[in-house]
Amino acid sequence: MKIDEELTLKKIQIFLAFMRCGNLSKTAAEMELSNVSIHKALHSLESALRCPLFKNEGRNLIPLKSAYVLQEHAQKIVQEISTAITKTREASGFAAKVLNLGSLYSLTVNTLPNVISGLKLRRGELDIQLLLSSNLDLVKKLKATELDAIIVALNETTQDPAFEHLPMFEDEIFLAVNKNSHYADASEIDLSLLKNETFLTLAKGFATRNDSDIIFEKAGIDPKVFLQVSDIFTLISMVSSGVGLALLPGRISTIYENSVKLIPLQQPYKIKQDIGLVFLKSKERDPNLLALIAECRMFTQNKKSNL
Structure with a gap:
């Protein structure tokens, strides 16, 4: 069956509102439309369906049996459409739980x-x-x-x-050393002097690893990398154990703060994240x-x- 293009969801919603409210004025207030717009929508719906839904008694529209049949099925249709919209939005990650x-x-x-x-x-x-x-x-x-x-x-x-x-x-990258390291008392560090030190790094793809590579290049260092790890907590733990040095962001300063010291880098090796x-x-x-x-x-x- 071909559905008339004049049969729209908006008109169905206006119809259902009218069936709930019982008159044009209350329906217009609920739908935020004029009385005339409500009346036109209901008349257009009848034309699209090619059958009457109401009879006139003075200025009042009285629902016919056809209107109650449409109301029953239209409520299900609107609910199904609402569910379809919700499910579709959830499937795309929009307003999901x-x-x-x-x-x-x-x-x-x-x-x-x-x-x-x-x-x-x-x-x-x-x-x-x-x-x-x-x-x-x-x-x-x-x-x-x-x-x-x-x-x-x-x-x-x-x-x-x-x-x-x-x-x-914004965060800053520091040199992380064991608290017992001879570098621990330095107020800042010239990274270019650490060419012979052993370093620990994160694996490729981590932001701090990327920043470390930039800093090492600026300092002219081809670091002796003893170990690459895939999480920063393992890296800090290794520094804490005195296994080597690392370049780490300041936001981790509270981790192992009793055994790890973060030392600022001298210019031009400072870098921000x-x-x-x-x-x-x-x-x-x-x-x-x-x-x-x-x-x-x-x-x-x-x-x-x-x-």
Whole structure:
């Protein structure tokens, strides 16, 4: 059966509102339309169906049996459409009950606990799934829509026209040494003098590894790398044990603070890391994402006020 193009969902919604309200004025108020618009919509619906739905008694429209039949089935249709829209939006990750968030291991020290706890207060029903990995891996998963958003270092890996960025804070890279190291008392360090030292690094793809390579190149060092690891906590533990030196961001200063010292680098070896939220522009109106954006902004404001 061919459905008349004049038979629209909007007219069905107006019809159902009229059947609930019982008169034009109440229906117009509910639908935020004029009485004339309601009347025209109902008359147009009758034309599209090619059968009467109401009879006139003075200025009143009295539903016929056909109107009650349409009401029963139209309610089911509107409910099915609403369910279809919800399921479709959830399938695309929009306003789903689960938020898939990716981030760096180093941000679990302070940033993520604050952001996630605030987000749970905003949207208590939301289930947050957290994935920790390297900058490069998280960016790939975001682009493949396996993640809804990531909190990472903003660098060349996040430069994509499909992405939106929200900068959160700036961090600095330091030389991390064991507290008993002869470098531990230095107020700052000339990295070019450490060509013969043993270093520990993160694996390729991590933002801190990328920054370390840039710093080593500036210092003219081809570092003796004793060990590469895939998480920053293992790296800090190795430094704490005196296995070697490492270049690490200042945000991890509270980890092993009794056994690891972070020493500022001399110019021109200083380098900053910009940390921020990254998400797809196509999802920027997602309610879950809007709540996450608001919480990241709140974290940034609180961090600035504590400086």
